[in-house]
Amino acid sequence: MTPVPLGQVAAVLRGAAMPFSDRPGSRSAIAKQAITGPVPMDAAGVQGDEQGDTRIHGGPDKAVHQYPLDHYAQWRSEMGHLPVLERPGAFGENIASTGMAEADLCWADRVRMGSVLLEVTQTRQPCWKLNTRFGLPDMALRLQRTGRTGWYYRVLALGTVQAGDAITLVARPYPAWPLARVIGVLYHRVLDAALLRELAALPLPAAWQKLVARRLEQGTVEDWSRRTQGV
Template identity: 50%
Template sequence: MQKLGTVNSVLAGKTVAFAHGAQSAINKQVLAERQYATMLGFSNDEQGDPRFHGGIEKALHIYPSEHYPVWQQELGDKAIFEAAGAFGENLSSTGVTEANICLKDKIRIGSTILEVSQGRMPCWKLNVRFEQNDMAQRLQDTLRTGWYFKVLQEGEIGSGDDITLCERPYPDWSLARIMGAVFSGSLDAQELRKLSELPLVESWKALVKRRLETGKVEDWHMRLVGPTA
């Protein structure tokens, strides 16, 4: 057991009307009370579009607070950076980032056991939220996306809880390495074959398989830009 970091705050939000006719629950609010995490995430949290958000593999989204001052340097002192929740995260953390968390890490927080399932694929709703038409692209390019947890053991999580590493079956595969290969559009067959052997979530596994078969990188315009072009 190794302490990796700390939960600064827990957040949840409700689905409301968003831009361009969409629904979203990205506007998460910091909650003082401990939150109960089920297999589908915090029991009082919602997702606006269940096709792309939420579900067992994306039960909880965590975002490192260390990224906030970097974004402020790059984008200026936007009001949205004044509190946690800018990126629609359920957990704001200190001490752990995409570079030092690995695929399938088993993590204890509070009375839960969580598993690192996948990095986040940013979408155009971030462009609207930040009033920055390349925000989703920026997250993807910098790998400052945060990531998702699968809930293996339901329980409570609250601010101040330790983020403790229980098991690390894939120490060579940080999320930064995996996302770096995917988001850079790598067609390196050797690296892609290694990725294809990992227990990636189905959508990422299919992406890697397609690249190996076609030698082509997928078109992400609709996800990253969508109606904000």
């Protein structure tokens, strides 16, 4: 397909894993800092970036997290002034972007930013660490309800990326599945069997395949409390 402009990189961010919250053993690299100049990106994501819990963060299907900077104004209008929203990185993202959101990307889209080629692998399933970071007990659930979750990529071609780079769509194999629609099935139309069967036909990560199969087989929705509340 002819490349299509989607948006622009506003910031590239990375962070070090460190003790997080008052929970024993809890670590996180959610407090990421913007980096100036070209930043190398390899199969693990932004070089130098870390994850506090590699059981649920990082890996090839969650190598790079992008979050729309455009959402920040909406969050501020809903929640008032919060210091964490004063600069990119509030949501632990590696790429803060402008000009695009969950409705503008589809499942398995391939995009280029800088000299890096990326493939959309999944939307974010927000966890309780956002509650701590924002000082709000339901921040993870707010992301779910609003659909302003951000998304993850795998890295297909290594290279560098920096603030100011264009983000360009180069392939769209599943145009019927914008990320906003995926999020709607995950968190709103949770037991719509027809939609779940359509979703199951996509190239889903293994954990997502199990989630969709369990909903179809059991007719029940998984418990979100451990992920969103840490309990």
